[in-house]
Amino acid sequence: xxxxxxxxxxxxxxxxxxxxxxxxxxxxxxxxxxxxxxxxxxxxxxxxxxxxxxxxxxxxxxxxxxxxxxxxxxxxxxxxxxxxxxxxxxxxxxxxxxxxxxxxxxxxxxxxxxxxxxxxxxxxxxxxxxxxxxxxxxxxxxxxxxxxxxxxxxxxxxxxxxxxxxxxx
Ligand code: S3P
Numbered sequence: 282x283x284x285x286x287x288x289x290x291x292x293x294x295x296x297x298x299x300x301x302x303x304x305x306x307x308x309x310x311x312x313x314x315x316x317x318x319x320x321x322x323x324x325x326x327x328x329x330x331x332x333x334x335x336x337x338x339x340x341x342x343x344x345x346x347x348x349x350x351x352x353x354x355x356x357x358x359x360x361x362x363x364x365x366x367x368x369x370x371x372x373x374x375x376x377x378x379x380x381x382x383x384x385x386x387x388x389x390x391x392x393x394x395x396x397x398x399x400x401x402x403x404x405x406x407x408x409x410x411x412x413x414x415x416x417x418x419x420x421x422x423x424x425x426x427x428x429x430x431x432x433x434x435x436x437x438x439x440x441x442x443x444x445x446x447x448x449x450x
Contacts, residue, residue: 289359290382291450294424296417297366298397299387300439305363307443312450316361319368322350331365344371351377369423378427385446386428390435391417 293301302318309316320331323346327334334343347365351374354360359382368374378384394417395410425431430449434442 290354290362291360292362292364292378292382292384293387294364294369294378294384294427295366295387295389295434296391296394296420296424297413298394298401299366299389299434300442301363301366301387303439304387304442304446305361307439308446308450309361311443311447314361314450315358316363317354318363319347319350320365322353323347323365326350340367347371348374348377351381354381367420369420369427375423375427384427384429385449386424386431387434387442388421388424388431393435 293305295301305316305318308314323334323343324330326346326349329337331343334346344367347368348371351368354362362382364378368378391414395413398413432442432445437445
């Protein structure tokens, strides 16, 4: 099992469209554990949507809020935390995650992510597929560096991934 460190949150990281939020929510329901999503916590703090923050304040401002949100998780009950796909872009976030708990990287297929991105309208700046593919190439080593555990989710259904994670809890 995954117990370690001062806090024992479980952080899910991975690229946009990997299913981090759905997984954290489903596992939360199954195991009666609280789950949070860093994007939603950032939105609550800012009083704006992620899209609005990117548009009006820029990515750097968003990343600062993301770090504040992580720091705010340093007390309290253990949580399942679904992280924004870019959380690993800020080096100190990886350290924070390691201090606060255990990190699971949902390592998915770029084409699945691109399909998800095409379906969502929240990330107009991710529409360019070559941009998204470049970002993923840049981030994959960061996710791997952050991860205590990498789950290969390629070709797996939600319930298969859920089952594999459930075994860890
Ligand atoms: C981002 C991913 C989004 C959100 C923000 C930035 C990224 O989160 O944090 O739009 O840089 O990859 P999800 O991965 O939960 O969609």
